[in-house]
Amino acid sequence: MINTIISIFFTILIIALILMFFISLYSFVKRTLTNASAQNNSTNEINKKLDRIIELLEEKNK
Structure with a gap:
């Protein structure tokens, strides 16, 4: 009887540990x-700003 309860x-x-593993994964x-x-969106925004700065510097140098 006790062995069955311990086994269950x-x-x-x-089963709970396996479930927790998949949930955490x-x-x-x-x-x-x-x-x-x-991070990709942030990089795109920085690239746009740098492009704009380059354009302004090129216009200034002309």
Whole structure:
């Protein structure tokens, strides 16, 4: 009887740990993709500003 209860407890524990692993993996991947996207947008904005500065400097030098 006790062996069965312990066996069921450890089975539930293992299943819960596996579930927590997949949930944390999903969360990590989602956060990484979100941060990469935000960083890409920031880089694009910086590039646009630099292009505008170059244009203004070229106009000034003409």
